[in-house]
Amino acid sequence: MVRICKIVLISIFLCIIVPLKCNAMSYTKIDDLIQKSSEYNNKTITIKAEAIGEPLNRGSFTWINVNDGSNAIGIWMNSDEAKRILKYGNYKERGDVIEVTGVYHKNCTEHGGDVDIHADSIRVTEKGYFKNEPIEKIKAELAIMFILTTVLLSSIYLKKVRS
Amino acid sequence: MKIDMKAYDVRIIVYYIGYIILGTAAAMVLPMATSLFYREWNILLDFIISCCISIDIGIVFVLLGKGAANKVRVQWKHGLAIASLSWVILMFLCAIPYVLAGDYFSFLDACFDVISGFTTSGLILIQDLDHVSMGINMWRHLITYIGGQGMVVVALSFLVKDSAGGYKMYVGEGKDIELVPNVKGTAKIIWIISIIYLVIGTLALWIDGIIIGLNPVSSFFHGLFIYMSSWSTGGFAPMSQNIMYYHSLSYEIITLLFFIIGSFNFGLHYAIWQGNRKEIFKNIETQSFFITAIVGSFLAAIFLSKTHIYNNAISIFRRVIYNVLSAHTTTGFENVYARQFASDWGSFGIFVMVIVMLIGGSACSTAGGFKGLRIGVLFKGLVCDVRKLLRSESRVSIFKYHHIKDHILDDRIIKSSSLIIICYILIFVIGTGIGTFYGYPLADAAFEAASVSGNVGLTIGVTSPSMPSVLKIYYIFAMYLGRLEFISVFALIGFALGGIKRKWLEFAR
Numbered sequence: 001m002v003r004i005c006k007i008v009l010i011s012i013f014l015c016i017i018v019p020l021k022c023n024a025m026s027y028t029k030i031d032d033l034i035q036k037s038s039e040y041n042n043k044t045i046t047i048k049a050e051a052i053g054e055p056l057n058r059g060s061f062t063w064i065n066v067n068d069g070s071n072a073i074g075i076w077m078n079s080d081e082a083k084r085i086l087k088y089g090n091y092k093e094r095g096d097v098i099e100v101t102g103v104y105h106k107n108c109t110e111h112g113g114d115v116d117i118h119a120d121s122i123r124v125t126e127k128g129y130f131k132n133e134p135i136e137k138i139k140a141e142l143a144i145m146f147i148l149t150t151v152l153l154s155s156i157y158l159k160k161v162r163s
Numbered sequence: 164m165k166i167d168m169k170a171y172d173v174r175i176i177v178y179y180i181g182y183i184i185l186g187t188a189a190a191m192v193l194p195m196a197t198s199l200f201y202r203e204w205n206i207l208l209d210f211i212i213s214c215c216i217s218i219d220i221g222i223v224f225v226l227l228g229k230g231a232a233n234k235v236r237v238q239w240k241h242g243l244a245i246a247s248l249s250w251v252i253l254m255f256l257c258a259i260p261y262v263l264a265g266d267y268f269s270f271l272d273a274c275f276d277v278i279s280g281f282t283t284s285g286l287i288l289i290q291d292l293d294h295v296s297m298g299i300n301m302w303r304h305l306i307t308y309i310g311g312q313g314m315v316v317v318a319l320s321f322l323v324k325d326s327a328g329g330y331k332m333y334v335g336e337g338k339d340i341e342l343v344p345n346v347k348g349t350a351k352i353i354w355i356i357s358i359i360y361l362v363i364g365t366l367a368l369w370i371d372g373i374i375i376g377l378n379p380v381s382s383f384f385h386g387l388f389i390y391m392s393s394w395s396t397g398g399f400a401p402m403s404q405n406i407m408y409y410h411s412l413s414y415e416i417i418t419l420l421f422f423i424i425g426s427f428n429f430g431l432h433y434a435i436w437q438g439n440r441k442e443i444f445k446n447i448e449t450q451s452f453f454i455t456a457i458v459g460s461f462l463a464a465i466f467l468s469k470t471h472i473y474n475n476a477i478s479i480f481r482r483v484i485y486n487v488l489s490a491h492t493t494t495g496f497e498n499v500y501a502r503q504f505a506s507d508w509g510s511f512g513i514f515v516m517v518i519v520m521l522i523g524g525s526a527c528s529t530a531g532g533f534k535g536l537r538i539g540v541l542f543k544g545l546v547c548d549v550r551k552l553l554r555s556e557s558r559v560s561i562f563k564y565h566h567i568k569d570h571i572l573d574d575r576i577i578k579s580s581s582l583i584i585i586c587y588i589l590i591f592v593i594g595t596g597i598g599t600f601y602g603y604p605l606a607d608a609a610f611e612a613a614s615v616s617g618n619v620g621l622t623i624g625v626t627s628p629s630m631p632s633v634l635k636i637y638y639i640f641a642m643y644l645g646r647l648e649f650i651s652v653f654a655l656i657g658f659a660l661g662g663i664k665r666k667w668l669e670f671a672r
């Protein structure tokens with residue numbers, strides 16, 4: 001009987017804890033912020049997204065643009081906080097993935113009606129990395145083949161033009 | 164010896180298209196150099212392959228048509244077919260680097276982006292733009308820059324020695340102004356004007372980019388790309404957020420300045436450069452543009468401030484007036500999200516945007532749409548008709564309008580302007596119809612159809628890789644028709660149908 005009670009208690013405990021843990025991990029998608037802008041306007045939200053491009057330093061504050069795969073948005077944050085982001089996504093690099101908690105504005109009066117998030121806190125959850133790009137052999141072979149064809153055709157063209 | 168004129172017709176077209184293809188292949192050197200600079204080796208290989216394919220096809224075309232060039236004079240039908248067919252062939256060739264780089268779901272999507280660039284529309288189907296290579300970005304913006312001036316203008320300026328038939332090709336590409344008596348000279352002046360502005364514009368955006376926080380190297384490339392898009396009234400940008408990426412009023416003002424200048428007629432630029440500054444106030448096209456731009460901006464600003472979407476002057480200037488002018492000049496830079504037009508701007512806001520997108524910029528500029536000249540001519544024609552009715556029947560009245568020089572406003576001009584406007588309205592209505600057929604709301608379908616018909620590039624969210632293929636193909640066709648202003652495409656269709664009919668009759672015999 002004691003054993004059954006223990007199992008029931010543990011089960012109840014797990015039923016409460018697991019969803020709580022799941023809720024803590026849920027983030028708002030940037031596209032949702034855009035689509036339901038009135039619903040989220042001036043509310044504190046948390047997003048998780050990759051830093052892209054480069055930081056746009058404006059003195060004590062910095063603009064960081066982030067993309068979570070659904071859309072991209074500008075984050076207005078303290079320049080000291082921004083320094084914690086080391087890699088920004090581009091063709092060759094995967095940027096740091098950051099968790100941003102802040103206030104979402106669909107029409108920021110401070111920034112000329114911009115759609116932005118004023119960050120309260122940021123946390124780098126995944127470090128960015130350099131994407132190794134090996135030269136594709138098939139492309140190299142094709143390039144050589146086409147260069148040779150072009151040289152041949154160009155010589156025929158020059159001969160014909162001169163004649 | 165009896166010359167088979169039909170075969171020569173095709174060969175003369177093939178000959179000049181060959182040179183236009185060679186010109187485009189030469190342009191690929193620039194993205195190659197960019198890839199080399201950024202050590203994007205696979206992208207470099209993509210451009211080498213694409214460039215070689217273009218050169219090969221160009222040479223084959225020139226060799227096939229070589230004999231005809233000395234025997235046949237370029238006629239109107241040739242000029243129009245050369246211009247319109249070269250755009251179709253270049254669409255496929257210029258899409259090769261896009262496909263090789265793997266930035267698109269399909270070849271159709273890549274072709275869509277090429278034609279969007281060439282027609283200076285600016286709608287995109289590219290995947291993950293924020294991680295696209297600099298080489299591909301250079302190509303995207305170069306395509307829009309070249310498309311703005313016109314590929315035929317490029318070929319006429321640098322490649323084609325005989326300019327006798329040049330005017331016919333030049334007109335076929337939707338340009339008809341003669342800055343100097345020689346069309347080759349006109350093409351060169353268009354390029355000189357564009358290059359001088361390119362240096363000034365890139366420099367301005369480069370410096371401003373550094374001030375707003377970009378590093379000097381990327382600021383240069385961002386400046387160059389954004390300038391190319393502004394001047395060409397293109398609307399492409401290197402980042403997915405478009406102009407929003409920069410979060411800068413000064414950057415927006417510089418782009419605004421250049422896309423307004425870019426939407427003006429090359430004839431107007433030349434007149435001002437020649438010291439005739441009064442032309443800007445006297446020209447019917449600039450008068451028409453300023454009136455419609457002020458009315459459009461005013462109406463949108465009043466409506467959106469009334470609905471409290473934007474509640475201060477800076478917001479209204481940056482989010483409303485900027486986007487209205489971007490739409491009116493057919494640029495397509497947007498500093499609001501696509502869906503905000505649908506969710507925040509309301510039906511009246513969308514209505515204003517649709518109207519200004521359809522009106523468009525100036526004739527013989529980089530802009531699309533009906534063109535201010537035609538709107539001005541129609542409006543003046545209406546006023547003149549009313550005046551005629553009010554005057555004595557025995558009195559003969561001659562009405563004039565000013566566009567670079569004074570022209571007599573006759574029924575022929577009014578008729579040709581009306582016909583082109585009717586064609587634009589037709590492609591807009593068909594585009595709206597197809598959009599609604601696929602389940603998009605009427606306002607969204609109309610907004611997007613106006614954007615493609617006027618070569619604008621603003622989107623309300625319809626244009627995406629997941630949209631139906633039929634809609635993608637129609638939008639490609641509408642952008643192409645809108646940019647070439649119908650006549651040369653109709654000539655090409657007539658030319659092709661004539662050939663098919665002849666072959667059919669031969670076969671039937």
